[in-house]
Amino acid sequence: xxxxxxxxxxxxxxxxxxxxxxxxxxxxxxxxxxxxxxxxxxxxxxxxxxxxxxxxxxxxxxxxxxxxxxxxxxxxxxxxxxxxxxxxxxxxxxxxxxxxxxxxxxxxxxxxxxxxxxxxxxxxxxxxxxxxxxxxxxxxxxxxxxxxxxxxxxxxxxxxxxxxxxxxxxxxxxxxxxxxxxxxxxxxxxxxxxxxxxxxxxxxxxxxxxxxxxxxxxxxxxxxxxxxxxxxxxxxxxxxxxxxxxxxxxxxxxxxxxxxxxxxxxxxxxxxxxxxxxxxxxxxxxxxxxxxxxxxxxxxxxxxxxxxxxxxxxxxxxxxxx
Numbered sequence: 001x002x003x004x005x006x007x008x009x010x011x012x013x014x015x016x017x018x019x020x021x022x023x024x025x026x027x028x029x030x031x032x033x034x035x036x037x038x039x040x041x042x043x044x045x046x047x048x049x050x051x052x053x054x055x056x057x058x059x060x061x062x063x064x065x066x067x068x069x070x071x072x073x074x075x076x077x078x079x080x081x082x083x084x085x086x087x088x089x090x091x092x093x094x095x096x097x098x099x100x101x102x103x104x105x106x107x108x109x110x111x112x113x114x115x116x117x118x119x120x121x122x123x124x125x126x127x128x129x130x131x132x133x134x135x136x137x138x139x140x141x142x143x144x145x146x147x148x149x150x151x152x153x154x155x156x157x158x159x160x161x162x163x164x165x166x167x168x169x170x171x172x173x174x175x176x177x178x179x180x181x182x183x184x185x186x187x188x189x190x191x192x193x194x195x196x197x198x199x200x201x202x203x204x205x206x207x208x209x210x211x212x213x214x215x216x217x218x219x220x221x222x223x224x225x226x227x228x229x230x231x232x233x234x235x236x237x238x239x240x241x242x243x244x245x246x247x248x249x250x251x252x253x254x255x256x257x258x259x260x261x262x263x264x265x266x267x268x269x270x271x272x273x274x275x276x277x278x279x280x281x282x283x284x285x286x287x288x289x290x291x292x293x294x295x296x297x298x299x300x301x302x303x304x305x306x307x308x309x310x311x312x313x314x315x316x317x318x319x320x321x322x
Contacts, residue, residue, distance in 0.1 A: 005067035006284025008103050009034025011121035016051035017281035023301025029054025037073025045081045066288040067095035070103030101126040104251035107283030108275050110299040114246030117239040119254035123149030127242035137241035148235035150210040156227045157213035165192035174216035174224045214259045232264030251277035278303040
C-alpha cells in the first residue's frame with residue numbers, strides 16, 4: 001500500500017490528510033494558523049507539523065509516496081522548513097510546495113482549466129490552465145488588499161460599529177455584536193476606545209468579526225447589509241479580472257458557508273458554472289496522487305468529507321513522528 005499526504009495551511013487553520021491511492025482517507029489532522037507571512041515561519045511550521053503528526057497517527061510514514069503542501073504566504077525558503085518537518089516525521093521525500101490557491105482549486109474540481117475565487121481571511125482570484133496558475137488578481141494581503149475577504153469584512157464591520165459608538169448613535173445589532181465579540185461594556189465612547197485598543201493589539205480579532213457582519217445583516221442592520229453587498233461586489237469584480245472558460249470554484253470560509261455574501265456573489269456571477277471547494281487538504285493529497293499516478297477519477301473520494309478508514313492494513317503500528 002502507498003499513501004499520499006496533503007496539507008492546506010491558511011491564515012486561520014492548518015489541515016493535513018493522508019489517503020490511499022483509491023482516495024480512501026486514512027488520517028486527518030488540524031492545527032492553528034499556518035501562514036508564515038502572517039504568523040512567522042516558526043509558528044507556521046509548528047502548526048503544519050502538529051497537523052501532520054495528527055494525520056499520521058497510527059500510520060506508517062514510510063508508505064507516503066508523494067506529498068503536496070499548499071501554504072498561504074510561503075516563499076521559496078519555506079520549502080526548507082517543510083523538508084525538516086517531513087524528515088522529522090519519517091517521510092522520505094519532502095512535499096511539493098504550492099500556494100493555497102492551488103489546493104483550493106483542486107478541492108473544487110478536477111478540471112484542468114477554470115477560475116478560483118477564494119475568500120477566507122484573505123481574498124484572491126486565480127485563473128488556471130492545465131492546472132497551472134496563469135493569472136492572479138488581488139491576494140495582496142490584509143493591509144493593502146484582499147478586498148471582500150474575511151479580514152476586509154471584519155474590519156469594515158468593526159469600523160462601522162466603532163464609528164456608531166463614537167457618535168452615540170442608537171445601538172443596533174452590529175454595534176452590540178461587535179461589543180460582545182470584544183468583551184466590552186459600558187457607555188458608548190468607552191466601548192469604542194476599548195475596541196480600538198484591542199483591535200490594534202490583535203488584528204485577528206478583527207478578522208474573526210467577519211461572521212458578525214452577516215449575522216447583523218440578517219437581523220436587519222442596514223450598515224451591515226451594505227458591507228455584505230460591497231464585499232460581494234468586490235469579490236465578483238476580482239473574479240472578473242481573470243476571465244476564462246471552465247468552472248468557477250468558490251473557496252474559503254466566506255464563500256463556502258451558506259450566508260449573505262455567498263448568496264450575493266452567486267447572483268453576481270450569473271450563468272457561469274459555479275462549484276464549491278470541499279476539503280483543501282484532500283485537494284492537496286489528490287494533487288500528490290495526480291503527480292504520481294495520473295488522473296484515476298478519484299477526485300470526489302479525496303476531497304469529500306469521508307471518514308477515517310479503520311481497516312487493519314491502515315492501522316499498522318506507527319513509526320510516525322517519533
